Every structure is written in C-alpha cells, then in structure tokens.
Amino acid sequence: MSKPLRVVIADDENLARMLIKEYLRPHTDLEIIAECETGTAAVNIIETERPDLLFLDIQMPELTGLEVLEVTGRLNGVIFTTAYDQYALKAFDLHAIDYLLKPISQKRFNEALEKAKKLLSMNALEDANNIRKIIARNTDKNQQLQIRDRGQIYTVPISSIDYIKAEDDYVLIHAAGQVRMKTQTLSDMEEQLNCTTFVRIHRSYLLNLKALKCIERQGKDSMVATLLNGEKLPVSRSGYERLKLCLV
Structure with missing residues (x-):
C-alpha cells in the first residue's frame, strides 16, 4: 500500500479550513499534516514539511498565496481557494490552474482533488510552467520580489x-x-x-x-x-x- 499524500491547508478563515478538512475526511489516501492562517506560517510549513498537496488561499495576512509560492518556489501540487468572484479572478489569470471558489461544494472539491492527484502522479511540467507564469505576472504587477533569506522574508523593489x-x-x-x-x-x-x-x-x-x-x-x-x-x-x-x- 502506497503512503498517503501529505496535505497542508493554508487559509486564514477557520470555517474554510474546517470545511476542507470535512471534505477530505472520506479520502483515506490523504493525510492532513498541518494547517495555518498566515502566508508566513505557510512558507515555514511548506519549507519544513514539503507537503505533496497544498490548499492555498489567495488572500492571506502577511503574504498572499502567490507570494507564498514565489518565496518557496512551489510549482506543483497547489489548489487555490478564494472568495474572489469570477471577474476578480481574471486579474490572477488562474484559468490554467485549478482553484476553488468559496463557498466550496463537495462536488467541485472532489473534481479539483482528482485533477490534482492526476497531475501529481504525472509530475506535470505544464502545471509548473503555468504557476511560473502566474508568479511572473504578479511580480510585474507589484514590481517587487519576495525573498526568504536566512530565515527572514524581505520585500525587494525591482x-x-x-x-x-x-x-x-x-x-x-x-x-x-x-x-x-x-x-x-x-x-x-x-x-x-x-x-x-x-x-x-x-x-x-x-x-x-x-x-x-x-x-x-x-x-x-x-x-x-x-x-x-x-x-x-x-x-x-x-x-x-x-x-x-x-x-x-
């Protein structure tokens, strides 16, 4: 029997984390190893635990979800969660990456989860390239880099x-x-x-x-x-x- 996929939930809303945990309950091939409420905490957990799958809120305190990916270099095994409406999501150009729009239904959650599992098993290069493009657009928009150096996170204007x-x-x-x-x-x-x-x-x-x-x-x-x-x-x-x- 293969080891369960290790999951981290990063969302500043307690109800959202509870709902994701509830939706994950039937999936015995997944193991929740940690959850966090801020972008900085997400960076620390990702770098220490190296989870297989990450449920990542786009808008969090301290660092956004996109900045978390930039700091950690995380390029796969990511499912975004967000309360943004469809119009606002266009600014992030997330069409190529799976995301869950709050409130999240069980059906939509399962669809995103199955897609993520498939991409993880394939080690999909396309998925990583799409995340690189999203990070690049976010960098160009904000004109700054997020850097973690010797345990500290710095914002460096381009x-x-x-x-x-x-x-x-x-x-x-x-x-x-x-x-x-x-x-x-x-x-x-x-x-x-x-x-x-x-x-x-x-x-x-x-x-x-x-x-x-x-x-x-x-x-x-x-x-x-x-x-x-x-x-x-x-x-x-x-x-x-x-x-x-x-x-x-």
Missing part, C-alpha cells in the same frame, strides 16, 4: 536591483547596496522579471539596464559592463548582442 548573479543552485540579488540569496535558477528569475528592463549579459549575470553606465572592451575578445555604482560585470558575446538590441 527598481532597486542592480544585477542578479547565479551561484550554484541559487541566485544572489544585488539591490540597494545589499545582497539577498534566493533559491532559484537564473533562467527562472529571467522569466519572472520584465525582459525589457533586465538583460542576460552572461550565463551567470542578469543586469538591470537602469544600473548600467557603459560597456567597455577589456582585452581583445572580452567586454565588461560598468555599473553606476562602479562595479564591473563580464559580458559574453551573446550577452553583448542582446545588450546592443536593447540599447538602440
């Missing part, structure tokens, strides 16, 4: 970022004289940020054009980007071509 550097399986975000670490690939970060403002100048560097002072040749075949703060970053040949397209 306008304050000078550049982002890849470092193993995480990135270092250089902003306003400070460096924040985020567990995310540089490619995912590039997709999340506005491509007209940030340019991949090197396999390890993503540059905010607003921080650029000039491009200089250094040696016969190498270029460097000099920033307004005096820092110099390497520029690859392909990165130089991308820069030229953006600076015309």
Whole structure:
C-alpha cells in the first residue's frame, strides 16, 4: 500500500479550513499534516514539511498565496481557494490552474482533488510552467520580489536591483547596496522579471539596464559592463548582442 499524500491547508478563515478538512475526511489516501492562517506560517510549513498537496488561499495576512509560492518556489501540487468572484479572478489569470471558489461544494472539491492527484502522479511540467507564469505576472504587477533569506522574508523593489548573479543552485540579488540569496535558477528569475528592463549579459549575470553606465572592451575578445555604482560585470558575446538590441 502506497503512503498517503501529505496535505497542508493554508487559509486564514477557520470555517474554510474546517470545511476542507470535512471534505477530505472520506479520502483515506490523504493525510492532513498541518494547517495555518498566515502566508508566513505557510512558507515555514511548506519549507519544513514539503507537503505533496497544498490548499492555498489567495488572500492571506502577511503574504498572499502567490507570494507564498514565489518565496518557496512551489510549482506543483497547489489548489487555490478564494472568495474572489469570477471577474476578480481574471486579474490572477488562474484559468490554467485549478482553484476553488468559496463557498466550496463537495462536488467541485472532489473534481479539483482528482485533477490534482492526476497531475501529481504525472509530475506535470505544464502545471509548473503555468504557476511560473502566474508568479511572473504578479511580480510585474507589484514590481517587487519576495525573498526568504536566512530565515527572514524581505520585500525587494525591482527598481532597486542592480544585477542578479547565479551561484550554484541559487541566485544572489544585488539591490540597494545589499545582497539577498534566493533559491532559484537564473533562467527562472529571467522569466519572472520584465525582459525589457533586465538583460542576460552572461550565463551567470542578469543586469538591470537602469544600473548600467557603459560597456567597455577589456582585452581583445572580452567586454565588461560598468555599473553606476562602479562595479564591473563580464559580458559574453551573446550577452553583448542582446545588450546592443536593447540599447538602440
């Protein structure tokens, strides 16, 4: 017999959590391991417990559901719950991700649950890509990043970022004289940020054009980007071509 799927319920409404628990009762292949009322608590539980399935309210205190996904890098096994009406939901573009509109019926709940189980068994790449797109739209809308670094959650305005550097399986975000670490690939970060403002100048560097002072040749075949703060970053040949397209 396979192990039950481990479930976390994140919703600031006690009645909503109680209803989800009641709807989950007949499903013996699921185990509720935790529930929480705030976005910050959801981040802590997700990172410590690594649940298989997450029922996540969009609007919660401290961090929204979308910000919880951004901070944790959670890209699958998510069912959104929300009290927003259909019109308001268009702002989140959730058509590709399953969500439960409150008040939730048992029939609709079971449909969403079966879909989530199927996607989990498939490890669906499409599901992860859809969540990436939703996070990117939310980032573009709010013009800020949510970063958990050394146990603290920081809000970093995108306008304050000078550049982002890849470092193993995480990135270092250089902003306003400070460096924040985020567990995310540089490619995912590039997709999340506005491509007209940030340019991949090197396999390890993503540059905010607003921080650029000039491009200089250094040696016969190498270029460097000099920033307004005096820092110099390497520029690859392909990165130089991308820069030229953006600076015309």
